[in-house]
Amino acid sequence: MENIILLCIGLIVSVCFLVLIAQKVKIAYPVFLVLAGLVVGFIPVVPIVHIDPQVVFLVILPPILYDASQNMSLKGLWKWRRIITAMALGFVLFTATAVAFISYWLIPGFTLAQGFLLGAIISPPDAAAATAILKFAPLPKSTKDILEGESLLNDATSLTLFRVALVAISTNHFVWYEAAGSFIWVTVAGLAIGLAFGFLFYMVYKWLPTTANIDTALTLVIPYAIYLTAEEFHVSGVLAVVSGGLYIAYQNHFVFSHKSRLKSGALWSAIVFILNSIVFFLIGLQFPDIAKGIQSLSFFKALSIALIICLVVIFARTIAGFFSVIFTRFISRYITVAYNKPGWRNPLVLSWVGMRGVVSLASALAIPFAVNGQAFPNRNLILFITFTVVIVTLVGQGLALPWVIRKVKPDAIPANKSEDEQMFELEIALNKTAVTNMQTTYNEHVEKNILLKQKYEFLKHKTDLLYKANEGDGARKQAVEMIAQFKAVMLNISEKERSVLHSFRRHPDFDDDILRLIENRLDLEEESLEGNAE
Secondary structure (H helix, E strand, C coil): CHHHHHHHHHHHHHHHHHHHHHHHHCCCHHHHHHHHHHHHHCCCCCCCCCCCHHHHHHHHHHHHHHHHHHHCCHHHHHHCHHHHHHHHHHHHHHHHHHHHHHHHHHCCCCCHHHHHHHHHHHCCCCHHHHHHHHCCCCCCHHHHHHHHHHHHHHHHHHHHHHHHHHHHHHHCCCCHHHHHHHHHHHHHHHHHHHHHHHHHHHHHHHHCCCCHHHHHHHHHHHHHHHHHHHHHCCCCHHHHHHHHHHHHHHHHHHHCCHHHHHHHHHHHHHHHHHHHHHHHHHHHHHHHHHHHCCCCCCHHHHHHHHHHHHHHHHHHHHHHHHHHHHHHHHHCCCCCCCCCCCCCHHHHHHHHCCCCCHHHHHHHHCCCCEECCEECCCHHHHHHHHHHHHHHHHHHHHHHHHHHHHHHCCCCCCCCCCHHHHHHHHHHHHHHHHHHHHHHCCHHHHHHCHHHHHHHHHHHHHHHHHHHHCCCHHHHHHHHHHHHHHHHHHHHHHHHHHHHHHHHCCCCCCCHHHHHHHHHHHHHHHHHHHHHHC
16 A cells, blocks of 8 residues: 555656656657656666556546536537537547548458457547647637537447447447447437436535535546446446536536636646646556567557558548538438538637547557456557557647647638627626625715725726727737736735745734735735736
């Protein structure tokens, strides 16, 4: 137990240090961690670390999926539901089929069922990798919503196909309608279990006197409870966690207090960052050991096959992306679609954002060592190809993605209101509500209380400024500059206040609890200023 704890501490410290270096050299941290893991893995004195697939599926995957569902735009998910569903189903199935036939043709002794198993493993792109890399090359909001929505659902498709392929290999029996029925069952039942658990926890939050600490603790339990229950019924734990997470995200503002949101948000951000970082580092670290396990082919022959399959994966997604454009233009004649004039730019970028990661890793490692009393055919080769695809797509596509986005310049699909317009209108509505309430309900207090009066005057001036900002681009630019200047000055003043507060720490008459209370207030004020500035 002590060794496991020390290993975990060492991993966390190592990946945090590596992420700091990645930020310094301005490389997306998933890419840097994979490269660092590769380098460390080839050092002879470094011990071999074996990853238990159950650890990935049961410990790492549920919280990552839950966090992604909490941060997903529900309106974006609904608006782009058709293309997201088409990508989560069509792209994955098309990629898996292409990989199945190419690998069957390329690899001696490779069956079609093994090809579909490999295709199911390497077909779903990884959400965490894409999100981290996109920070270096922001996409239009619509494209980002589509990618996030696809990444939430495509894992369920690939894992279901993975199960079907495993059964086909172990029984030498495949019936397409049985596979289709199994897919529908695990999908629908998984969604139902997730929604049921989401509603159950919603009722707990709503009717029981929970605190911020209890709320935060329960959020840690939710993804595991949902996932384990769904897996116990042999249905999609992935879809269950996603649907439950989306339901709770929808109810978030009705059941959680501001303290609960602040505490759980900070905790979840750290947890998911650590889990993702460890996985990306271990992917690189495991590769040298995986490469040694190939016996049926030479290393260079296996590597050449793996690189060809990498190209197949990339081109299959690209072909599917452009086919979706043709299909959208055709179907828009008969039904209303969210956007009926898709060009070539967005599909190209969507096709390129296809980095593989956690699910591919876990699926490959979950392949049993033996089937029907004999060694699983080509297990080590499938592992090697999977790890090669994950590393090549993460490093190759990941490093090239910012350049691709800058060159292609994906179209920003027009929204009813721009993000700036939405921000200004919401700020106006909130400030107007505050001013109106102070004028009517609390007018007497405002007249007598100098602090309230100053706050009232501040809100009134800010509301007037925001109104003027909507009059034209010139007025908006001036308003933006004034607000930015206000934030910069207030942040600078906050730093001076912190210096003074720090000097009181050495004074014996001031209690640490009081000092922490004041410091927490400064933290919230700074977070408010910086959060609005981002």
